[in-house]
Amino acid sequence: MNLKLGIFLVGLVCFGSCNEIDPKGDKDVKEFVLNWNSKHTSLKAFDLKHEYLDEAIYYGIELTKEKIQQDKVALFERFPDLKQTIPESSISIEKEGGNFLVLFTRTISYNETEGNYPSFLSVIYKNGNFKIVREGLKLEDSTVNPNPLLFPSKATLKETYAKLPKLYGDFNGDALSDYAVVVLPQPNNNELKANTTPCETGCESRIIFSATTLSPIVIKNTFQGVLENVRDLNGDGADEIAFMSETSKTKTLYVYNATTGTLLTDPIFINTEVHRNLKLIDILKKAGPKKIRITESIQENDVWTLKSRVVEVE
Known part of the structure; x- marks a missing residue:
């Protein structure tokens, strides 16, 4: 191998790896979302704050990750039998600036009722970990009127965490x-x-x-x-x-x-x-x-x- 060819190949390898801004792909994002969903239980909700940035937009209002976790825990206190599932087939991922916009449909059952809720997470890859930047509902896609106790309104959150x-x-x-x-x-x-x-x-x-x-x-x-x-x-x-x-x-x-x-x-x-x-x-x-x-x-x-x-x- 001559010297010029060797330098070219080394440069090509470096370009493909050293300069890669975001090594994580859709598969890793999907795994993160499914893991986040798995923590929506009465026992695991106490660990949800670790999935969010220190401050994130939660149903239209900026809250600390601790307050988001408190709201999640309160949800399971109101509905101890609540179950949330996300079919993998419903997950789609788009790029949103430097973040991943994850669209999905979650099925929630409680008190012998069940509903499907088109939702989204905006996720960032930061310091070797995924973190949630925003969480919310895509209500324009839904024919279901969400129970405000399941999905807090912006006004309710402001009143609660003022x-x-x-x-x-x-x-x-x-x-x-x-x-x-x-x-x-x-x-x-x-x-x-x-x-x-x-x-x-x-x-x-x-x-x-x-x-x-x-x-x-x-x-x-x-x-x-x-x-x-x-x-x-x-x-x-x-x-x-x-x-x-x-x-x-x-x-x-x-x-x-x-x-x-x-x-x-x-x-x-x-x-x-x-x-x-x-x-x-x-x-x-x-x-x-x-x-x-x-x-x-x-x-x-x-x-x-x-x-x-x-x-x-x-």
Whole structure:
């Protein structure tokens, strides 16, 4: 082989490999999408944030990958039997600038209903990994009207993940500060005046944590209230969290172990028509290692009285 031919062949090999901008092809993109789909289960949804950029466009609104994961986890809390499948034959891939635009149809079944939803992901290959840039629906191709609980609207996402007041603490016990927010439902005016339930959205308040290892806490039949950090009451090294639900005539304090999402004690009821101006410290205080003293309104012989008792907590 002469010198010129050798240089030409080396240059040709380098041009075909060294200068290849994107070594990944449609097959790898398809495998990524199918793997993403396989994580849409109640157990694996907690790992979905790793499939997204740190911030991605999620059904029309920019969210952090942690908030996207929280929304996915909440989906399986609403519909534990939900199943999502993507037939490989429905997947088509186009180039979108430097990204891959993946079009597909997903079949979703839940509560004995089933629907097909034309969808898309915009995927980028970055630092040796695929990441999702955008996720959404191609509604113009669909004859199905999506359930808003399956596919959140832009307005719903904005309302849910707006800058809600943050309650700081160490709710997962890792000795680092994290925070929680509460998302309240929106009852209509007649329901508020009548002080009745359920609300239009089911009267469920949701406590959402910044620490993605903590599952959201759903509090049924509540539509107004505030969060409280009641510190470590059970000695597990993590702060407990409380939600003070309020109506025009009552207050009810729900005290949760944030790491397990379970109540430390039965809800603590206060009749505010009779027992006014009680502060949190009047209702709940630590009484010793793994013990709390609670004070609540009790009705006996048609008379409301305040009674206190000590409760052991785990």
